[in-house]
Amino acid sequence: MKKIIQIARLELSLLFYSPIAWLLMITLFVQMTIGFTAAIPELAKGGNFSFLTRDLFTNPNALGLLVKILDSLYLYIPLVTMGILSREISTGSIKLLYSSPVKLSQVVYGKFTAMLAYNLFIILVISLFVLAAAIFIPHFDFPHILVALFAAFLLLSAYSAIGIFVSSLTTYQAVAAISTFVLLAFMNYIGKVGQDLDVIRDLTHSLSMPSRATRMMAGLLNSRDVIYYLAISGMFLAFTITKLELERVSKSVLQQVSRYVVIVVVALMVTYVSSRQPMIAYYDATDTRENTITKTSQDILKKMGDEPIEVTTYVNGMEGSYWNITPALRISNISRWESYLRFKPNIKLKWVYYYDTIPGMTAGLAASHMTFDEGMVHLAKLQKFNLRDFLRPEQIKKQIDLSGENGRAVMQLKYKGKATFLRTFPPPDQRFWPAEEETGAALKRLMQPIPRIVFATDGYQRSIDKLGDRDYKTLTNDKLSRASMINQGFDIDTIALEHAEIPANIAVLVIGDPKVAYSTAAKAKLQKYITEGGNLVIAGEPGKQGVVNPLLESLGIKMLDGTLVQHSRDYAYDLVTPVLAAGSVAMDPGLQPFFQQKAILSMPGVAALSYQEGGAFAVHPLLMTDEQSSWIKKGKFAVDSAALKIDGKAGDEQGSFPPALMLSRQLKTKEQRIVISGDADFFSNGELGRSNMGTLNHYFAMRIFSWFSYGEFPVEAKRPFSKDNSTTLTKSSVKVIQVLYYGVIPGLMFLAGMMILIRRKRK
Structure with a gap:
């Protein structure tokens, strides 16, 4: 030496x-x-x-x-x-x-x-x-x-x-x-x-x-x-x-x-x-610890034991997502899983490339007067593909049914005979790949019961499959959105109460804005479901009190007549922006900082709720309106009126009112949970996409359904904020440097x- x-x-x-x-x-x-x-x-x-x-x-x-x-x-x-x-x-x-x-x-x-x-x-x-x-x-x-x-x-x-x-x-x-x-x-x-x-x-x-x-x-x-x-x-x-x-x-x-x-x-x-x-x-x-999956994900992998997980990525060469998963990017795609392989080495990764039609392609082929095969050959030449490296449509269909995936790249996870999808996401989503929350939710679905959210379809209720402003697809059933419940671990389904029995094993039944009164038979089914401890969401609208109140009688809740309105310089008077109440924190402690910040929700057209204490259920307001600027407006009014005023003679009533309530009671085997809302729009497509004010609608709606899954979904993968988020630089110190x-x-x-x-x- x-x-x-x-x-x-x-x-x-x-x-x-x-x-x-x-x-x-x-x-x-x-x-x-x-x-x-x-x-x-x-x-x-x-x-x-x-x-x-x-x-x-x-x-x-x-x-x-x-x-x-x-x-x-x-x-x-x-x-x-x-x-x-x-x-x-x-x-x-x-x-x-x-x-x-x-x-x-x-x-x-x-x-x-x-x-x-x-x-x-x-x-x-x-x-x-x-x-x-x-x-x-x-x-x-x-x-x-x-x-x-x-x-x-x-x-x-x-x-x-x-x-x-x-x-x-x-x-x-x-x-x-x-x-x-x-x-x-x-x-x-x-x-x-x-x-x-x-x-x-x-x-x-x-x-x-x-x-x-x-x-x-x-x-x-x-x-x-x-x-x-x-x-x-x-x-x-x-x-x-x-x-x-x-x-x-x-x-x-x-x-x-x-x-x-x-x-x-x-x-x-x-x-x-x-x-x-x-x-x-x-x-x-x-x-x-940004290079390490969170404790939540580590615990999920630990519970999965020594059984292997098979991850097969199905990639359609005709869809734009292909360019993020080409064979040339295989090494970087494998590296995405390294943080999981670190805790579970027996995750087996596979890739399957195929070609098939994508939304809008059939019309394009018809306009070009080409058959499917001719169109594929033409596109392959343009994109310099060798079609022999891809499975044909009939070959991929023998392996797996991808008909509901919009032709996009999707991963199928298999574990102990169970399978679930883990999706990629198109623009404007900048991340493309599923994050730790979506991955954790998919893994969790493979080893425990999946919370099933069922929406009633009777009485012209809001749809989970439409993108209209008043419908619910964005929150519930949009496979192209990572924030949608279907990508956060939930199963989404529908039921017609007039024609079918309510399943006993669902996480919650949602009745969203019924416009026609239920029959005696349907109300009997609903009452039986409540009596047996089923979880429930009922969201009504002003003017539908006669339809909704019969469903609320057994719960001790009532939608009050009239419409909640709120003074505003910029918005219509029927756009109410309640703040979180203490009950929201009791429902989900994660809402505590938003409660302290007085975060708001947007509710266009909402009825106030009243409730009786001392009944079978413990009742707590989830939201409260502002006492100084809101009141119940009775009768009809024009939302574009120059200035609405409180009319005591017409029965108007000023004050702070709850537009949403949570109910719970302890049964032998579980806690029964119910949410009642005087507005069916707060988790609609239109309100979740509102851009002219900062609201908590999406997060609040997701926390409600998390409550109904007893905290199992969505998977929380929160990390601490970075501490190195400021500088002491000044113009003079920059010059010195x-x-x-x-x-x-x-x-x-x-x-x-x-x-x-x-x-x-x-x-």
Whole structure:
């Protein structure tokens, strides 16, 4: 070890007595300064920031200073390593090493140690930007950036080992530099080659060196990638030692090749074994653990035990979602599941590609006077598809029924004989892939009863299959929306009370805006359902009191005559905006912050409710109107009237009224839960899409149905907010940083290099 350190000190002194080493460090610093100083003036202006540490250094979609410098790090090593051994060979001093008591392995390790020290200087240069950011960003995420810097150091070290080996192959330093450039460039870009071919995809990806560092840059340190870089470094150092040793002994070609093959085989075995999922150790260095699934998802996977999960992605080549799941993107699609594979290694991933019609295609083919087959051939030529790589429509239909999926890419999850769909989402959704909430809901559906929400269809009630303003598809049954209940774990169904019995195993029956009175038989079914403990939602509308009140009599609730109205400068008087009441927090504690913020809902056309206390049910208001600005308006009125006034003679009544109530009672086996609303619009398509005021309608409606599933769905995957969400930058501090990083620091580096080189020359 002493000799290795002595050789390293000598080699390091030679590096820093060379102007190239200093020039490369200054060039790297200036390259990073250009991006860094261009970004900080925008930060000084302030705004709603989050994850500033990540965005500045490791987010490729933002500034991502460290991630973007990875693509050019390979340019800095060849000029440093080009003479590290070729100099010894060209001057003949290598022969002295052969005859000296110093082992060749010690020489190689000493020179590699010198390169490690030089790499640390490069990391120190990069750390100057980290230091500046840490000063002006409170709660800077240091562990995350330390892992990112470590990843960059591992990459530089692997580059150095390769450079040393190439340097041992030639007597010419220029040839060594060019050869190292070529080899490192090859290993930088080989990962993009053949990614659409199953045969070579994994091989070329495994040779791509920066991609592994990029993964760790995200803050997830893992043993697989660390061992990979160590194995690559060790393999090329072993190549170098072998090459030097074979120079002074006579061996047959077969013996020489065999030795290199053994080194490669050992390196491949190490990387293969360490890349097996059960063998990988992880450390998520980010403050919010953003690279790790939440405790909720971890518990779901733990409950699933050792039984495997099969995930089959069905991709229609004729639909736009195909371009997010092409074979060329297979590696990145697999990486999406790594956070789940970390806790359940036996998730089996499969992909099935097919072609079939999509909505609107049939009309287009007819207009073009083409048959289906002719149209597919035409589209395949335009998109450069080989149709032989895709299953035909009749072939895919033998495997699975995808008729209700709009032709989009969809994943089918299978577990213990059960199956469910996990969908992708089109624009304007920017994420495309299902998030942890949707994935958790799909996994949970595979191992426990699924809450079934049933909507009554009698009396011209609101539809769950239409996109009209007054219908309910957006909340309940829109497969293209991640926020829809069907994608959050619920099953949605309908029933005609006049013609069918109410199922006993449903989560809740929803009666939304009945316009025709129920028959005696239907009311008897409903009463039986309530008596037996069934959960219920009844949402009525003003003017329908005669239809709704007979359904509420047994519950001790009544829709009061008239319509709730509210003074407003900008909106119609019948648009009421009640705030959350204390009962909403009792229903779902997650509504507590919104209750404190006095968040509002929009209710266009709503009736007030009255209730009797001391009955069979405990009753609590979910919402309350404003006492000063709202009142019950009796009789007919024009919503576009210039100014509505309280008319006491007509029976108008001012005050704070509950437009929605929650009822509950404890039965032997469960708690029965009921919600009554004087408005059927608050979870309609129109109100969920309202953009002219900030409302809580969608979230509140989803919390209601979560209450009916007893908290099982939707799956909550909340994470803490980032702490690094502000800066202390001012215009003057930005100027100071620009002066330091554009002039002072590179100037000091230049002067230090010049002084060392001049002193060396004088000696």
